[in-house]
Amino acid sequence: MTVYLDRFHFPDNVSEEIFLSNEERLKATCYSSVYPFTLFFEKGLEELKFEPVTFLYGGNGSGKTTILNIIAEKMKIQRGTYFNKSDFFDDYVGLCEQHTINSSFSIWRNSRIITSDDVFDYMLAVRCVNEKIDIKRENLFDEYMETKYSSFQMRSLDDYEQLKKNNDVKKHTFSKYVKRNLMGNIREQSNGESAFWFFTENIKENALYLLDEPENSLAVELQVKLLKFIEDSARFFGCQFIIATHSPFLLSMKESQIYDLDETPIAGKKWTELENVRSYFNFFKEHEEEFK
Template sequence: MIYLNAFTFPDRDSEFDFFMSVKRTCYDSFYPFNILSRHGFERIDFEPVTILYGGNGSGKSTALNVIAEKAGVNRDSIYNKSNFYINYVNMCEMELEDDIPENSRIITSDDVFDYMLNIRNLNEGIDQKREKLFEEYLDAKYSDFQMSSMRDYEELRKVTTARSKTQSRFVRNELMDNVREYSNGESAFLYFTEKIEENGLYLLDEPENSLSPKRQMELMKFIEDSARFFGCQFIISTHSPFLLSMHGAKIYDLDANPVDVKRWTELENVRTYYEFFKRHEEEF
C-alpha cells in the first residue's frame, strides 16, 4: 500500500534564497538547512517499503523527522527543533497517493527506550507501594481503633478489612500486579508489534536498536507481512543488514554524492560485514 507517493526537499538554490531573505546573523545553526542538500538529496519516490541508509551525520534521521512533521503523523517523544525547522518543513512538498490514516506514526529509539523505562519505573512504584501496604495491614489489624464519628468510617473499613483477610489477600486486593518485564530486545519487539496496526504509514528511525540479530529478522518479516497483507507503508532509516535485505525495499544511499538508489548488496555497511565473514569463513 502507498499513501505517500513522493517527497521533495529544498535544493541548494532554494536554501540560498531563504538565507538571503531572512538576513539574520545571530544564529549559530540553521538546521535542518544544508544537511540533505549537501549530497543533492532533493526527492524521494516511495514504495511500500522505502529505506534511508547512511552513516552517522548523513541526514537519514533528519529526513525522517521532516517527513513526519510535514505528514502530520503521531509521535510520542519530543525531538530537537531549530528556529528554522518549520521554515524548512514549509519549503518541502509531498505528493499523496491516498489520505494518510490517523493511526500513522513515527517511532524512534527514544520511544522504545521510554517504554522500557516506564515499565521498570511502574514496577518499582508497585514494589514500594506493596511494602507500605504490608505496614498498613499490620497497623490496622492490631490497632485498638474505635469509631467516634462518621469521619472515622474509612479507617474503620480498613481495620475491618485487615482483620477479615490474610496479609497477602489484603495486599492483592489493594494493589495491581507487577507489569511483566521482558528483556530489552523482547520489549522493543513487542513495542513495534503493538504500535504498528493495519492500514497505516509508519516511519521507523533505526528500529534495530536493542534488537538481537534474530529479533531483527523477526521484525523484518513482520514489516514485510504488514506491507504486503495489511495495508501498511514503511519509511525506515537503518544500518541493519537484515532490514536492508528486506524483499522489495527501495533503498536510498545517503552516503552517495549525489544520493542514489542502490541494491542492499552494494552498500558499504553490508559489504563490510560480508568481507569480515568471508575472511573468517574457514572458522565456521
C-alpha cells in the first residue's frame, strides 16, 4: 500500500503567537476573526502522520474539515468547487510544512479534494438532466398517442420521415418507444446512487484524495460499498486517502489510522473507542432482544 503524504506539520503555539503579535493587519478593527489561527491551540496539534487510509474523526467545529482544506491549499491539490478562504488562511498555510514520499508531477496532478459541495453539484446536475428527460418523455407520450391514432397517408417523399415514425409506433409499445428515443440519456439513479457513482468516477489510480464526509447522501449499504471501494483503491491501485467522517461503517476499515479530534490533545484511537461508534453500540445493545 502506498503513502504519498507521510507527515504534515502545523504551526506550534509559539509560531502562532509570534505571527499574531507582529501582524500589522491585526491592528485593523475590521478583522473579527483570525481563523484558522488559534483553532488548534488547546488541542496541541503540531503533526499528523498518515497511513494509506487515515480518518479524521470529531464533532462539528472540531477542525477536521479545516485540516483537509489546509492540506489541500498547502499542496495545491485541485478542487471541483470554489473554496472561500478566510483572511488569514494563506498566512496560516504558509507556516505549515508537508513531508512527501513517492511523489511525482502526475500524482499531484491527479490528486484532489472532494467535498460535499462537489457531490451536491453533481447530484443537482443529474437531477436537471432527469428533469429534462421527464419533459421529453411527456412530449414523446403525446407524439406516440397522436401518431398511433392518426389517419396518416403518405402522399409524397416529403412524408417519408412521418411514415417511418408511424411504423415505429405500430411496432413498439409506448415504453419501448420511449426507451428507444431516450436511450443514452436515461440516468435512473437515486441521489445516493448518484453520489456513490461520483466517487467511483472521480477517484483514479495513483493519487492522494482528501474526502470531506463522503457518507453524506449515502444509505448504509452504499457506505459499505464505498468502504470496499476505498479499501481496494488503496490496496491495489496506489491511492492514499485522508477522510473526515462520522460514519461508523467507514471508520471500521481495517489497517487504517484514526485521529480523534474531540480529544485534547488529539489522539489516535481504535474505531470501537470512538464516542459516536460507542453510542451506536449502546443503542443496539439496549434493543438486542428485539432482534432475536
